[in-house]
Amino acid sequence: MAFPPRFKGHRILSIEASSTSTDEPLHTLEFYLDYVCPFSAKLFKTLTKSVIPYIRANPQLASRVQFIFRQQIQPWHPSSTLVHEAALAVQRLAPDHFWSFSAVLFEHQANYFDEKVVNEPRNATYARLAKLAAGAVPGLNEHEIYKLLEIKEAGAEGPKNQGNAVTNDVKTIVKMARLVGVHVTPTVVFNGVVAGEISSSWTEEQWAEWLEKNIV
Structure with missing residues (x-):
């Protein structure tokens, strides 16, 4: 699927940024x-700690594959939307840190499970996420992040149900997932086709075997 340029932080090449190669990767995960x-x-965690380093260390693979993080909001966990909005806010202000902030969100995900937010006002959750982002991304201002996430109280004209400053980005990522019919998380798509054999429990060895067979 086409990739919106404004989400450039979601894309990462398997070759290092310092590489002089100008060739586009042949494969997309x-x-x-x-x-x-x-x-x-x-x-x-397996992807960032094992798979990407393995590919970058292998010259035959490194220039042939790119990775795209597709945000998949799961609405049966209401906080999922809020956490994804925080990632979209970081993507907007510091796109080069999208993947590193994603790692932080996954590390702290239990703090945003249903039981942790059930009695917390929405803007209070946003405030916690803004603080987390500011602590994780160098130079990022907590208040700037919060401004993108905050839901304003209704003014004299009454409620308008307009969402926040990243609502349109949320609409885009949801539409993209719906167009390909993705439901389960995680789902891996290889060159436009769901790779149903790939499991979250795969080891580095299983990934290496799969990559050697498919990245040609």
Whole structure:
């Protein structure tokens, strides 16, 4: 699927940014992940700690594949939307840190599970997420993040149900997922086709075997 340029932080090349190669990767791995899904967290950790380093260390693979993080909001966990909005706010202000902030969100995901937010006002959750982002991303201002997330109280004209400053980005990522029919998290898509055999429990060895067969 086409990739909106404004979400550039979601894309990461398997080659290092300092590489002089100008060739586009031949293969694309897309990962549909939800920040409050434990299985998504498990896959993301394996991806960033094992799979990407393995590919970058292998010259035959490194220039041939790119990765795209696809945000997949799971609405049966209401906080999922809020956490994904925080990631979209970071993507807007500091796109180069999107993946690193995603790692922080997964690390702290239990703080946003249903039981942790059930009695918390929405803006209070946003405030916690803004503070987390500011502590994780160098130079990021907590108040600037919060401004993108905050829901304003109704004025004299009454409520307008307009959402916040990243609502339109939420609409876009939801539409993209609906167009390909993704439901379960995590879901891995390889070159436009769901790779149902890939599991969040895969080891580095299983990933290496799969990559050697498919990245050609």
